[in-house]
Amino acid sequence: MRRAGRLCAIATLAAGLLLTGGAPLDAKPKPRPAPSKAEEEVKAQIDKASGLAEAGSADAAVEILQKVIAASPQSEHIPEAYLLIGKVLSGQKNYEEAGAYYRRLLEEYPASDLRPQARLGLISALLTTGQLNAALPLLLEAKGQTTDPAVKRILLQQLEEVYLANQDYVRMVETAVEARALVPEQERRPIEQRIVETVKSRLGEKDLRHFADKYPRTFPSDIALLRLIELYGSAGEDFKLARAARDFLTQFPLHEQAAAVDAILTTQRKKLKSMAYRIGALLPLSGALSPYGTDVLNGIQIAFAEVTEAIPQLAVGLVVKDTKSDTQVLTSELDDLLNEYQPTAVIGPLLSREVKTVAAAADAYEVVFITPTATLPEVQLLGQYLFNTAVNSRALVRDLATYATGPLGWKRFCILAPRDQYGAEMTQAFAEEINRLGGEIIAVDTYKPDDNDFGPPIKRIKEADLKRYGKLEVPPTPPHKMEAPPTPPQKKGAKETKIYVPGFDAIFLPGEAQKVSLIAGQIRFYAAKVGLLGTNGMDTPELFSIDARAVEEAIFADSFFVDSPDPAVRNFVEQYRKHFQQPPTAFAAQAYEATKLVLDGILKGATTGRALRESLKNVKNAPGLIGPLTMNPAGYLERRYVLIQVKNGRLVPLMDMR
Numbered sequence: 001m002r003r004a005g006r007l008c009a010i011a012t013l014a015a016g017l018l019l020t021g022g023a024p025l026d027a028k029p030k031p032r033p034a035p036s037k038a039e040e041e042v043k044a045q046i047d048k049a050s051g052l053a054e055a056g057s058a059d060a061a062v063e064i065l066q067k068v069i070a071a072s073p074q075s076e077h078i079p080e081a082y083l084l085i086g087k088v089l090s091g092q093k094n095y096e097e098a099g100a101y102y103r104r105l106l107e108e109y110p111a112s113d114l115r116p117q118a119r120l121g122l123i124s125a126l127l128t129t130g131q132l133n134a135a136l137p138l139l140l141e142a143k144g145q146t147t148d149p150a151v152k153r154i155l156l157q158q159l160e161e162v163y164l165a166n167q168d169y170v171r172m173v174e175t176a177v178e179a180r181a182l183v184p185e186q187e188r189r190p191i192e193q194r195i196v197e198t199v200k201s202r203l204g205e206k207d208l209r210h211f212a213d214k215y216p217r218t219f220p221s222d223i224a225l226l227r228l229i230e231l232y233g234s235a236g237e238d239f240k241l242a243r244a245a246r247d248f249l250t251q252f253p254l255h256e257q258a259a260a261v262d263a264i265l266t267t268q269r270k271k272l273k274s275m276a277y278r279i280g281a282l283l284p285l286s287g288a289l290s291p292y293g294t295d296v297l298n299g300i301q302i303a304f305a306e307v308t309e310a311i312p313q314l315a316v317g318l319v320v321k322d323t324k325s326d327t328q329v330l331t332s333e334l335d336d337l338l339n340e341y342q343p344t345a346v347i348g349p350l351l352s353r354e355v356k357t358v359a360a361a362a363d364a365y366e367v368v369f370i371t372p373t374a375t376l377p378e379v380q381l382l383g384q385y386l387f388n389t390a391v392n393s394r395a396l397v398r399d400l401a402t403y404a405t406g407p408l409g410w411k412r413f414c415i416l417a418p419r420d421q422y423g424a425e426m427t428q429a430f431a432e433e434i435n436r437l438g439g440e441i442i443a444v445d446t447y448k449p450d451d452n453d454f455g456p457p458i459k460r461i462k463e464a465d466l467k468r469y470g471k472l473e474v475p476p477t478p479p480h481k482m483e484a485p486p487t488p489p490q491k492k493g494a495k496e497t498k499i500y501v502p503g504f505d506a507i508f509l510p511g512e513a514q515k516v517s518l519i520a521g522q523i524r525f526y527a528a529k530v531g532l533l534g535t536n537g538m539d540t541p542e543l544f545s546i547d548a549r550a551v552e553e554a555i556f557a558d559s560f561f562v563d564s565p566d567p568a569v570r571n572f573v574e575q576y577r578k579h580f581q582q583p584p585t586a587f588a589a590q591a592y593e594a595t596k597l598v599l600d601g602i603l604k605g606a607t608t609g610r611a612l613r614e615s616l617k618n619v620k621n622a623p624g625l626i627g628p629l630t631m632n633p634a635g636y637l638e639r640r641y642v643l644i645q646v647k648n649g650r651l652v653p654l655m656d657m658r
Contacts, residue, residue: 038072042068042075046080049061052064061085069082079118082104086101087121095125102122106118139158142155160176169198208228238271249265277607278319279595280347281300282333284349285324287323293325295585295591296372296591297320300592302584304599307603314599334361345368345612346369355374367609369386371388372591373590378634379634381634387636389597389636396559397430398429400643413430414444414508418515419447419449422510454522465504466500472501506531512537513540513541516534517543520532533556535557552646557643558644560626561626563653568626572584
């Protein structure tokens, strides 16, 4: 009731501005030609109605105005009549009818100078009658057009109340912050109190981070960061707490709460250093690569939660460092991680070039580094302490090629790949595997990563196939036409219609899901139906974004499949969803397996970097999410890859892959 009362009070204040007869939204009069007698009479009647309204004879004023509107609908003074009758009816608390007249002015006279006043009147009527959502677009329009600070403040107050009533707390706070900037300093306190109360009691982690990022170094970023620190402390999320605390101290070094936050950070560092063993995570948790860094960190956390739940006395701490997708930050955080915390192992970094950056330090400090995502397969060539649990391109296509040439019995293939390093690597690996298995590559072509028209390379593939195994054949006569009278012979010189019959069984498309979907549709158009093979880039809903029917029955390989019926995968997915309210990605799964290998090594007594390195080198048939894991002498993890097929518009695992 208090909120509704405040809304009505604000609406009444706005209506008060309207009833003064001024032009609160900066309406400017335009010069007009001399009026005709008819127009003079209309104007006189409107003036008479205005006088009656001011004298308290509202009903008489309304009657005159309604007659004027009915008798002279084409008069140039009709907008003035609409506005006045709206004011009079509002004064009588007949808000529904008043709103109808304001709306008529707005709809029938879009160029009228009286539009701003009518809009303000309609807003007031809608708010007073509780039609908040109907008032919202009008409020936003009015706010964007007015330059009068007093009117803008009223509009912002109205907006704030509408957002609050709709429980849209983010926009409510943003509106209040905007209003705070318009009032004198001595009037800011009540607005700030509303903001603080909402930030502390209504916002979750995502929205708090939004405000921390949107208003850096100023109010209410400080309130949002303090609340995040409180939430992370209660949840025991030390790495997030440290990040929020560092952000706060960087942005607000002179804040009255700076000393308390610094004490929290110091206590946390001491707690981590007191652990018998520490594992580092060197990941991009902000910046362009933050979604991937977050996936990896989530996978690490699930592994930690699993092990610490089984062995509560395990004294292993997790030290998380945010590289911010920046090489200089990576170097700085690497130095702090190695010198301040002396970890036994580090999960990360993510990129191949970053792995090369940390290689020398890994050997110098004798600290194991495991990248869960970098595409470098033989990392041991860079350093003795480097390992890789990411997808191995050759192994990925090996399983795919084995299935295609084995159970499917396909022998002839074409390749259409993006013209980049990934496309080149996958093309070479697939071609070598097919040749090794006794198959044949008919044609290889490429496209630029930003291409959308794949007709030219598909036509070239078709032409190459026609020179080898492809055919142009006359289509068979449909059964329903076989008993029909014979068709007249074709005229001399007429071309016989022929269709292309591919001589190859399948085409390999090592590209992003969206590109594969687009290419698949064009292949069906230019080259009829052939098998579609791909890589883990297809494991996303975007595969169906362009042409779902074109990718039907396509097959690809990945290191993980979220809908797998395998009990280990189902348990991992269940725990991940429980913690993070979303399904895990392959990156999260690869980080989970990397962390489990490290924790398992420590539990078995490999408590130094050197001992853990030997433990990882000797990993053989260790349990993984979709099968046994074995560490190759080159430093990368050998694993089974799951084969996935599109069936009836869904991704399903191929159960007979082995």
